[in-house]
Amino acid sequence: MAVFTRITQDELQEWLQDRDCGNLISFEGIESGIENTNYFVTTTAGRYVLTIFEKLKAEDLPFYLGLMKHLAKKGLAVPGPIANMSGELFNTLHDKPATLVNCLSGKSVDLPNPAQCREIGSFSAKAHLAVADFDCNTPNPRGLGWIEGAVSELEAHLPEDVRNLLVDEVNHQKAVSKQADFLSLPKGAVHADLFRDNALMQGDQLGGVIDFYFAGVDTFLFDLAVTANDWCIDLETGEFKIDSIQALLEGYQAVRSLSEPECRLWQDMLRSASLRFWTSRLFDFYMPREAEVLNVKDPRHFERVLLARRRGVPIAPQTV
Numbered sequence: 001m002a003v004f005t006r007i008t009q010d011e012l013q014e015w016l017q018d019r020d021c022g023n024l025i026s027f028e029g030i031e032s033g034i035e036n037t038n039y040f041v042t043t044t045a046g047r048y049v050l051t052i053f054e055k056l057k058a059e060d061l062p063f064y065l066g067l068m069k070h071l072a073k074k075g076l077a078v079p080g081p082i083a084n085m086s087g088e089l090f091n092t093l094h095d096k097p098a099t100l101v102n103c104l105s106g107k108s109v110d111l112p113n114p115a116q117c118r119e120i121g122s123f124s125a126k127a128h129l130a131v132a133d134f135d136c137n138t139p140n141p142r143g144l145g146w147i148e149g150a151v152s153e154l155e156a157h158l159p160e161d162v163r164n165l166l167v168d169e170v171n172h173q174k175a176v177s178k179q180a181d182f183l184s185l186p187k188g189a190v191h192a193d194l195f196r197d198n199a200l201m202q203g204d205q206l207g208g209v210i211d212f213y214f215a216g217v218d219t220f221l222f223d224l225a226v227t228a229n230d231w232c233i234d235l236e237t238g239e240f241k242i243d244s245i246q247a248l249l250e251g252y253q254a255v256r257s258l259s260e261p262e263c264r265l266w267q268d269m270l271r272s273a274s275l276r277f278w279t280s281r282l283f284d285f286y287m288p289r290e291a292e293v294l295n296v297k298d299p300r301h302f303e304r305v306l307l308a309r310r311r312g313v314p315i316a317p318q319t320v
């Protein structure tokens, strides 16, 4: 969609000199991003992506970039940030924080097949295992606390039936969050936004997962539910495609087995993940920040997904 910050060859060349990443050959703006400015950068050492952060604050970046570095070091297909000579994962370029990461191969898919769902399930489980020794307490920035605040701001704008459904689901999730099962769910630093457009696929193989800028500590089950609700559904109805959800769960459980409380709370976390994105889309729709007006995604999609999840789920996972 946009390259918000234009940089010159000289500026970039000077910035790159502080990194062990070869000499600049060429660079090219990536038009599809909507949050940050991204450039493909080709040097004598390889291909990279430069991200200039347009909204995120410098104090938030050590967590996001540290998580990416941690996962990349563990061998996951995640862009690893290239530190500068002082060991910093980001520093200023054109008066904004910027980082350089490895360029991964592949492109996002609109209609994933079951093999691709299996692959992303397997990635998700590997990422959940890999954060066991990642020390962090940055909460999911779009957790239930944020949702409650957003819903109270939204209420006055919403038609009554929409408001009633939203408030009912918030109340349900508040009740779930007090249950012993919920409190026992394993947690860690999770992507929390692993939609199709944040994964690069090469055929049925995963090239990599990008865009960790909604990451935070939450339950692994919630993270898996976010992915399931985007990768495994019929986009018209929001209902799960049986082959796809089965493949996602199998791919996940081949790496990390779900516990009994996780299996019992599957439907509730699918509802929670639907509520999270319904609320953020409603918020962006009714209270768009400047420059976001053109990028608002359809909130009704996640209303349909939530209604489908409240009706039930076709597959109840079991511990393996």
Ligand SMILES: Nc1ncnc2c1ncn2[C@@H]1O[C@H](COP(=O)(O)OP(=O)(O)OP(=O)(O)O)[C@@H](O)[C@H]1O
Pocket: 030, 032, 033, 034, 035, 036, 037, 038, 049, 079, 101, 102, 103, 104, 105, 197, 200, 210, 211
């Ligand atoms: N590490 C990478 N390797 C390869 N391609 C990348 C990488 N990072 C970003 N891209 C490409 O740049 C595009 C835009 O990146 P991204 O989606 O992160 O944009 P954003 O503005 O930061 O976030 P978003 O638009 O999702 O809110 C991606 O769709 C992808 O094609």
Ligand SMILES: N[C@@H](CCO)C(=O)O
Pocket: 193, 195, 214, 277, 280, 281, 297
């Ligand atoms: N993946 C989100 C946007 C970024 O959080 C959505 O589709 O609403």
